[in-house]
Amino acid sequence: MVTEITSLRHPGVEVFGTLTEAQLRNRLEPEKGVFIAESPKVIAVALDAGYEPVSLLCERRHIDGDAAPIIARCGDIPVYTGVRELLAELTGYTLTRGVLCAMRRPALPTVEQVCRDARRVVVIDGVTDTTNIGAIFRSAAALGIDAVLLTPTACDPLNRRAVRVSMGSVFLVPWTWLSSPIGSLRDLGFRTAAMALTDKSVPLDHPALAQEPRLAIVMGTEGDGLAHDVIADADYVVRIPMAHGVDSLNVAAASAVAFWQLRVNHS
DSSP states (O other): EEEOOSTTOOOOOOGGGGGGGHHHHHHTTGGGGGGESSHHHHHHHHHHOOOOOEEEEEEEEGGGTTTTTHHHHHHHEEEEEOOHHHHHHHHHOOOOTTTEEEEEEEOOOOOHHHHHTEEEEEOOOOOOOOOHHHHHHHHHHHOOOOOEEEEEEEETTTHHHHHHHHTTTTGGEEEEOOOOOOGGGGGGGOOEEEEEOOOEETTTTTTHHHOSSEEEEEEBTTBSOHHHHHHHHOOOEEEESSSTOOOOHHHHHHHHHHHHOOOOOOO
């Protein structure tokens, strides 16, 4: 059902503008939480992955255009529309991609479930930049990472910007939160490789790394890097060999290099 809105206070549209990310997550009752997916392509990926749509917001001109296939797929849910200026005031930005979809947050699997058949996983520790989170997920999906684990200090992958930057890859790779120490992954058969610059770091192309049957690649922030205790507890400390005196890469770029080099069956 398409509803024309003329006010920012129209019932139902608060999910697209006035609710904070924390309120959208609704951590006290996660089963009631929602997130925002932006653009027809990203929404389509989420729908293909089984995510449940709650409501749509789009400019009037997109209802019979870019948003039409999405509206048809979403069935009998509210579709809010209005003039471009009002929607921009509601969301805080211009809907350059035509459509937003509020979607239900799924119940997350356990770490054991995510890792059951995985051979290569990435642990994102303390990365709070939403652009980096989205980029890491996109590289993980493209370069053979089987699962993503995030420590509690990392950014929510279903943040609107992270979802957009990932181009929907957050819906393609199994992920969950890792509340126990990273070293606990050894109980699941993983060896850990902390990406960090230390005197004991081995190069990324060290033969032992590619031969590990199950490997957890631990990524931290570009500025502070991984905590000393995380590095000390790792089975490997790994560096990417650099040229021209460059000492590090942005965590999103570094993750792509690491994922490619450490992929299974690399030769």
